[in-house]
Amino acid sequence: MNDSQKEPASKFQLRNVKAWYGDNEVLHGVDADIPEHSVTAIIGPSGCGKSTLLRSLNRMHELVDGARVDGQVSMDGVDIYGPKVDPVLLRRQVGMVFQKPNPFPSMSVRENVLAGARLTGTYDPSRADAIVQRALTQAALWDEVKDRLEAPGVSLSGGQQQRLCIARSLAVEPTVLLMDEPCSALDPIATTRVENLVHTLKQDYTIVIVTHNMQQAARVSDRTAFMLSGDLIEFSDTIQLFKSPSDPRTEDYITGKFG
Amino acid sequence: MTQGARPRRRSERAFLFLAVAAVVIPLACLVLLLADVLQVGLGRIDLSFFTSFPSRKAELAGILPGLVGSVYLVLLTAAVALPLGIGAAIYLEEYGSGARLAPLIEVNVANLAGVPSIIYGLLGLGVFVRALELGRSLISGALTMALLVLPMVVVVSREALRTVPHSLREASLALGATRWQTIRRVVLPSAYPAILTGVILAISRAFGETAPLVVIGALTYVTFVPDGVDAPFTVLPIQIFNWVSRPQESFLVNAAAGIVVLLVTMLLLNATAVYLRERLQKAR
Numbered sequence: 001m002n003d004s005q006k007e008p009a010s011k012f013q014l015r016n017v018k019a020w021y022g023d024n025e026v027l028h029g030v031d032a033d034i035p036e037h038s039v040t041a042i043i044g045p046s047g048c049g050k051s052t053l054l055r056s057l058n059r060m061h062e063l064v065d066g067a068r069v070d071g072q073v074s075m076d077g078v079d080i081y082g083p084k085v086d087p088v089l090l091r092r093q094v095g096m097v098f099q100k101p102n103p104f105p106s107m108s109v110r111e112n113v114l115a116g117a118r119l120t121g122t123y124d125p126s127r128a129d130a131i132v133q134r135a136l137t138q139a140a141l142w143d144e145v146k147d148r149l150e151a152p153g154v155s156l157s158g159g160q161q162q163r164l165c166i167a168r169s170l171a172v173e174p175t176v177l178l179m180d181e182p183c184s185a186l187d188p189i190a191t192t193r194v195e196n197l198v199h200t201l202k203q204d205y206t207i208v209i210v211t212h213n214m215q216q217a218a219r220v221s222d223r224t225a226f227m228l229s230g231d232l233i234e235f236s237d238t239i240q241l242f243k244s245p246s247d248p249r250t251e252d253y254i255t256g257k258f259g
Numbered sequence: 260m261t262q263g264a265r266p267r268r269r270s271e272r273a274f275l276f277l278a279v280a281a282v283v284i285p286l287a288c289l290v291l292l293l294a295d296v297l298q299v300g301l302g303r304i305d306l307s308f309f310t311s312f313p314s315r316k317a318e319l320a321g322i323l324p325g326l327v328g329s330v331y332l333v334l335l336t337a338a339v340a341l342p343l344g345i346g347a348a349i350y351l352e353e354y355g356s357g358a359r360l361a362p363l364i365e366v367n368v369a370n371l372a373g374v375p376s377i378i379y380g381l382l383g384l385g386v387f388v389r390a391l392e393l394g395r396s397l398i399s400g401a402l403t404m405a406l407l408v409l410p411m412v413v414v415v416s417r418e419a420l421r422t423v424p425h426s427l428r429e430a431s432l433a434l435g436a437t438r439w440q441t442i443r444r445v446v447l448p449s450a451y452p453a454i455l456t457g458v459i460l461a462i463s464r465a466f467g468e469t470a471p472l473v474v475i476g477a478l479t480y481v482t483f484v485p486d487g488v489d490a491p492f493t494v495l496p497i498q499i500f501n502w503v504s505r506p507q508e509s510f511l512v513n514a515a516a517g518i519v520v521l522l523v524t525m526l527l528l529n530a531t532a533v534y535l536r537e538r539l540q541k542a543r
Contacts, residue, residue: 060433092435102426106448119436119444172434
């Protein structure tokens, strides 16, 4: 366990992680160390298991009927599939942003940011204003929405909605932010905003981002994992992976021979 | 091009005709029915018609016990059927295939929805009136009625829950909410307009239903307002039935007036359902 490398400390350690949907094995034993305070990108063709791997980190995978995970995933040295871990509490530590912006339609901008506290019954009115401002500022949205906090969350543009969803995740004060193709429904300008945001956020958070866009992985991440049909093929520094991949399949993928 | 278009246009027109007919015929029936009872009964409706007890003299008789009995019955029915029905819908939809009982409940609900109402009456008579010794009381009637509307409440609530996008549930769970917190604070508020609509329709069904109450022994001639859930009772449809079956012409006028009250109440309930649905959906 105490492999003293020059690498930064690992946030997540995955050992032989397998995942199933019913009888269909979609992850065939993944080993990986995800470093703290950095951006890790997961790339690969559709159906390679990248989203499943992401969802095994906050135990969202097991919420689908018949889905299960085997193997060991530790966060800060604690096995998150251990018997003493409550997945609900884990998910407050490990925030998640989804492919399509999904603000709660019945809630205002402000209420959306506070939704985590409201839903979990930890809402404290005296701290609400501070939380809203901090989370929206962190998500680089405060200046755009500070005058319309009471407007419905869904009245914002697509890119603003996605940053609102990021603010909503940050408001719960997680240490990790998982992003599942967060820009696939956004236009190029909104995408750039979110990518810049990812850059800033890594100082305070560990970020794991799934993307089908290799340029995006190259732009935002420190380390990149390439997956293919349920196997982790290569996982190294982003620059190295894109400049001199060690596996021929990685090279084929990043040079556009398939996928 | 025009050669192919012509027969298609003809079949298009035929279908449009059928569709219009499908709307007009039931509407015409409703209007005729309303016009008929209004013509006979409208003159009979005044304040005393609502505040009087039945009487042997037709012109002194009123619908007070029936109306109050109907209102009590519907409220009690709702109090029993809504938590059960919505709860069952939540169980089936939200805890779904993880729940072992789900297929059993599903088959039961589907079958119950097709059972004639008189059978519910017999069931109510056997279970509530006799076995549980609740007697021919308001509570027996309400429990029987609750069984009758339960499948409908379950079905419409499930439909309503299904319209809530999965992404909202995921968003809530990913924020660290439990399944129940997600259901209570995200899913139910989103599904609530549709559930409400279905519930009002189910209630209007309970308001108009007669047969099962005749079987469990609601009274036909009541000169008091029920004073508790264990009191004997009558409902508006039974009062009307009682008047219609009398030979005197003047009681038929009373029956017509009672029908007007019943129909107008049901139309109002259904209109409220439509109005609420439109308004709440726009508000979102």
